[in-house]
Structures are given as C-alpha cells and as structure tokens.
Amino acid sequence: MSVSLTIDRNRCFVLKIWSMILIIFLIFTIYTTQVSAEETVIPPSIISEAAIIFEADSGQILYEKNANVEMYPASITKIATALYxxxxxxxxxIVTVxxxxxYTDGTRVYLEEGEQVSLKKLLxxxxxxxxxxxxxxxxxxLSGTVEQFADDLxxxxxxxxxxxxxxxxxxxxLFHPDHVxxxxxxxxITQYAMKNExxxxxFSTKQMEWDGESWDTTLYNHHRMLRGEIPYEGxxxxxxxxxSQSGFTLVTTAKSKDLNLIVVTLKASYEQxxxxxxVELLDFAFTNFITESIEKETYFSLDDSEFVTVKDLSYTHQLSDTVTPEIQKNGTLNITNQNGNVVTSFQLKDITPANEKNRDSSFSVQKDIQVNRSSSTLLWNTILIVIGIVIILSSMKYRQNRRMKSRYK
Structure with a gap:
C-alpha cells in the first residue's frame, strides 16, 4: 500500500515537472514571437518629398527619403549663413545697413538704411x-557683396x-534656380553648426526683445515646435x-538622454x-534607437596587434539589437549586430611595438566596453537556470523515493 502510494506520488511529481517545462516552453515561444515583432522596425510614412533623421553624436543616418536629391531650401539657408x-x-x-x-524682399526685421547694428544682433x-x-x-x-558672400559661403x-x-x-x-x-x-551643416556655442x-532662442531704429517689438521664433505652439519634449x-518653389522646409534639433537628433524635411505642400x-520622424527615432559609446583609451587586441581609441566613440543602433565590437587586422573596429551586419565602423590607432616603440604613458588603463545585450539572451539564461533547478529537484526527489522504497523491502 505504501509502495503504491509512493509510486503515485512519483508519477504526480514527474507530471508536475513536465508541466513546468511545457509552461516555460510556451512562455518562451510567445515571448520570442513578440521580440521578433518588436525587432521589425517599421519605417515612418511621411508626406514631405525629402527627409532625413541624422544622429548628431554618431553621425549615423537613422532614416532617409530622397536625402541626396537636390531641392530648394528657402530660409533654412540661414543656418549656413549664421554658421559662416x-x-x-x-x-x-558694428554693421552699417x-x-x-x-529693400530686401520677404520677411524682415525692418532695418533702416544707415542703421548701425552689431553682428550678433543681426544674427x-x-x-x-x-x-x-x-x-x-x-x-x-563680411564679403562686400551678396555675390561674393555666396562664393565664400x-x-x-x-x-x-x-x-x-x-x-x-x-x-x-529667396528663390534662385541654382540655389539648392x-x-x-x-x-x-546643422550638425557642424550645433558644435558652436x-x-x-x-538657434534655441524662443523670443527676444528687438529694439531697432524703426521697429521695436518682441521677436518670436518662427519654428512652432521650438516656441511651444506644437508641444514636443526635448x-x-x-x-x-x-x-512657393521650395514648399515648406524645416530643420529641427532634439535631444534625449541617449539620442541627439537632427531632422530635416523638404518640400511639404502645407506647413502642418x-x-x-x-513629429513622426522624431517619435520613430526616439522609440527605436539608442546611442552608446566606447570611451577614449579603450584597448583592443588581435593576435599580436594592439589598438586603442584616441577619443570617445559613439554609435547608434536599434534598441532590439545585440551589438558587438569586432576588431580587424587593419585596426578597423566594426560594430556588428546579431545578424552580422555592420552598424558602423571606426579606425583605431595602432600601438603595437613594431609601429610605436615608445608607447604613450597616457594609454595605461584597460577599460571595459559596455555593449547592449538583447533581452532574449537574458530570457534564455533564466530558462536554463529554471531547468537546472527542476533537474536538481527531480534528482533529490528521486533519491528520497529510493530511500523510502528501501524501507518497505
């Protein structure tokens, strides 16, 4: 009777174990299906004829539509003028008007002939x-004439x-057929300009008081997102x-903890x-991408060669990616994802003894590289741990049952 009860308990215990394994398998199947769906990044659908999302720190393009097609820029030209x-x-x-x-056409700050204004105020x-x-x-x-300025610029x-x-x-x-x-x-151009304080x-000023010779007013930035008319954080x-020939053009910069974005849209038929x-392009980038970095003076070795980063390196990748740094024989550092695709590359400094006998003492600390790990890898580890625990418990239960059987022999 007791032996029969023990056998029933064993069967019940084994059934529970297999049920646990089946549940884990089902959870993993559902989870990996969700992860696969998340990894399929759907690009945005936009109306403007050309556009780009540019990550300013890494210099990587996260999205583009006709990004290399020449178009008329209209007033976003002024970004380049201000930079120059x-x-x-x-x-x-002090500039004399x-x-x-x-008598320049279009939008003005109503300067008067002979008025003297500082260059900063004009900017x-x-x-x-x-x-x-x-x-x-x-x-x-700066150049004497508009024509010479255009050449210089x-x-x-x-x-x-x-x-x-x-x-x-x-x-x-203002429109000119060769102004593209x-x-x-x-x-x-905006990335370069944003490096200047x-x-x-x-560029970030929302409003300012303007005290001109013939016009005293408050200037409000014409960019509706910057001044808060269309709210958007960052x-x-x-x-x-x-x-009319260019349509509506727009350059927008936005920043979060992990991304420093420049979004350009060209030739929309309507301002909205x-x-x-x-907004759609910013949402797309902030939702799907992250920028990470490798610190200056991080070492990489390959066979008998050694390489080092001479500055901080930034790279941008999809949030769902598992990225790995891989050093090549020529010192190229490839950042690759789980599919083996190269996300971006950097050229490192070769500091092997044959190339640099007197090694710079500043390169003295080996630094760890932080790479993003896919959550699916963590799930696999968790599952393996759970299965290991189940096996250990099964083994313990089996030994216990054997001892109980021996008592009734």
Whole structure:
C-alpha cells in the first residue's frame, strides 16, 4: 500500500515537472514571437518629398527619403549663413545697413538704411525672425557683396563642413534656380553648426526683445515646435522656410538622454505636413534607437596587434539589437549586430611595438566596453537556470523515493 502510494506520488511529481517545462516552453515561444515583432522596425510614412533623421553624436543616418536629391531650401539657408558669420566675423562688429539690405524682399526685421547694428544682433534677427534684410547686411559686411558672400559661403561649406551637393546664391534663401541643397547636406551643416556655442544659443532662442531704429517689438521664433505652439519634449532648436518653389522646409534639433537628433524635411505642400512629418520622424527615432559609446583609451587586441581609441566613440543602433565590437587586422573596429551586419565602423590607432616603440604613458588603463545585450539572451539564461533547478529537484526527489522504497523491502 505504501509502495503504491509512493509510486503515485512519483508519477504526480514527474507530471508536475513536465508541466513546468511545457509552461516555460510556451512562455518562451510567445515571448520570442513578440521580440521578433518588436525587432521589425517599421519605417515612418511621411508626406514631405525629402527627409532625413541624422544622429548628431554618431553621425549615423537613422532614416532617409530622397536625402541626396537636390531641392530648394528657402530660409533654412540661414543656418549656413549664421554658421559662416560666426566663424568669420566678430560678434561685436558694428554693421552699417546698406540701401540694398534695407529693400530686401520677404520677411524682415525692418532695418533702416544707415542703421548701425552689431553682428550678433543681426544674427539673432536672421535666425529668430528669419530676417532677409539681416542676411544681406551680414553678407555685405563680411564679403562686400551678396555675390561674393555666396562664393565664400559655398567654398567654406565644401572645404570645412564637407558637403558636396549644396550651392547657395544668396544668404537668405529667396528663390534662385541654382540655389539648392539636399536633406543630407542640411543635416551635416546643422550638425557642424550645433558644435558652436554661440550658434546653439541663438538657434534655441524662443523670443527676444528687438529694439531697432524703426521697429521695436518682441521677436518670436518662427519654428512652432521650438516656441511651444506644437508641444514636443526635448526640442533644442529649429529653422523653418518657405517659398512657393521650395514648399515648406524645416530643420529641427532634439535631444534625449541617449539620442541627439537632427531632422530635416523638404518640400511639404502645407506647413502642418512639415511639422507632422517631423513629429513622426522624431517619435520613430526616439522609440527605436539608442546611442552608446566606447570611451577614449579603450584597448583592443588581435593576435599580436594592439589598438586603442584616441577619443570617445559613439554609435547608434536599434534598441532590439545585440551589438558587438569586432576588431580587424587593419585596426578597423566594426560594430556588428546579431545578424552580422555592420552598424558602423571606426579606425583605431595602432600601438603595437613594431609601429610605436615608445608607447604613450597616457594609454595605461584597460577599460571595459559596455555593449547592449538583447533581452532574449537574458530570457534564455533564466530558462536554463529554471531547468537546472527542476533537474536538481527531480534528482533529490528521486533519491528520497529510493530511500523510502528501501524501507518497505
């Protein structure tokens, strides 16, 4: 009787174990199905004819639509004008407004002929209120004429900023058939400009008091997301533009803990479309991507070679990715995901003895690399631990039952 009871208990215990294993298997199946669905990142559907999401810290493109197609930029041209003026002028320079500047078409800050204004104030009128007259005054002050300024600006953008598909004919963006850029070029220009503290300060200004010779007012930034008319957390700057040939153009910068984004949209038919596209692109990036970094002076070894990072390196990847740094023989560091795709690459400094006998003493600390781990890996580990516990308990129960059987023999 007792032996029979023991056998029934054994069967019941074994059944419970298999039930636990089956439950774990079902949970894992459902979970991995969900993870697979999450890893399928659906790109946004936008109306603007061209657009780009650019991560400023890593320099990676997270989304693009016709990003290399030349288009008319309208007033987002002023980002490049302001950048050039900050780099080549003195902010406290006093600029005398010309007749040409006074009678410039389009949006103005109503400068008067002969009025004297500091270069910084002109830059504020240029970016905050989109003053075309301020743009002409800046151009003439720096280069003598608008035409020469355009030549100087184009050369600077090509040589210093590194864009190849941008050609500007004026400092403000009023239509000219040869005044063109691309979404990618505008993202790169904005990335370069945002490295400058003065530019960031003016670019992020929501409003300011304007005391002009003929116009006293409060300037409100024309970018509706920056000034809060279209609420969005993390907006750090922006510039809008419109002429009939370009449609509505928009450059927006936004930052969170892990991402530093530049979103450019070109040629929307309506203003609201440009903003709704920008919101969708920001949501897409903030929801699906993360930027991580590898610290300066981190070592990598391969066979007899050793390499080191000489600056902090940033890379952006999908949140669902498991990324791994892989060093190559030539010192290229590839950041690869779980599918073996290269997310981005960096060239490291070779410090093997054959190449550098006197090793710099500053490279003395080995630093760990933090890489993102997929949650599915953690789930596998948890399942293996649970199965291990079940096996151990089964073994213990089996031994206990054997001892109980021996008592009745």
């Amino acid at each position: 003026a900050i780099k080549h002028g003195q902010l406290d320079d 010309s007749t040409n500047a006074r 504020q009128g240029l970016l905050i209120n989109s003053g075309n007259d301020a743009g002409v005054a800046i151009a003439e002050h 184009n050369q600077y953008l090509e040589d210093e900023v590194g864009v190849a598909q941008t050609h500007f004919e004026n400092p403000h963006g 850029t691309t979404a990618k070029d505008m993202a790169v 003065t530019f960031r300060e003016i 907006i750090t700057g922006g510039k809008n533009g419109f002429v 479309e440009a903003y709704s596209d920008t």
